[in-house]
Amino acid sequence: MINVWIPSQKEFENFRAECKELYESVQDKICDPNTFEFITENTFFFLFESEGKLIGGIYYYVNDDGRLYLNGFANRKKHNLCLECLKMSLDWFKGRIYAEAQNRASALCLLRCGFKRDEGNRFVITK
Secondary structure (H helix, E strand, O other): OEEEEOOOOHHHHHOHHHHHHHHHHHOOOOOOOOOHHHHHHHOEEEEEEEOOEEEEEEEEEEOOOOOEEEEEEEOOOOHHHHHHHHHHHHOOOOOEEEEEOOOHHHHHHHHHOOOEEEEOOEEEEEO
16 A cells, blocks of 8 residues: 655654655756755655655646646656556646656656656646
8 A cells, every 4th residue: 555645744754854865866867956845845745655665755846837747756666656656646636737757767657657748858648
């Protein structure tokens, strides 16, 4: 079973330090210059864990262009769980959702969840 925690929940605190460390270790790969504190306080941030082990985080935000985007990060070798987490989170939002894939694994994950290539490394899905 996958559990989802948001920063205001006490259970989130059990994973905060580990999640922050993971975010900071992949921050350059997901091209987000913001701090972990910024994304947990200023986006719709969701932490995913299963059986007491951190899977990763997905966060939604409105970009400068006024569009809803998502970004995320996860522990390695969790591709199938990442797909489940992403599919689950996509059900919580309506309309167009954009994402930018910075690598092949991210692009594959987006495509498997129903995203279509928009332009360049940007993908879009309409819910």
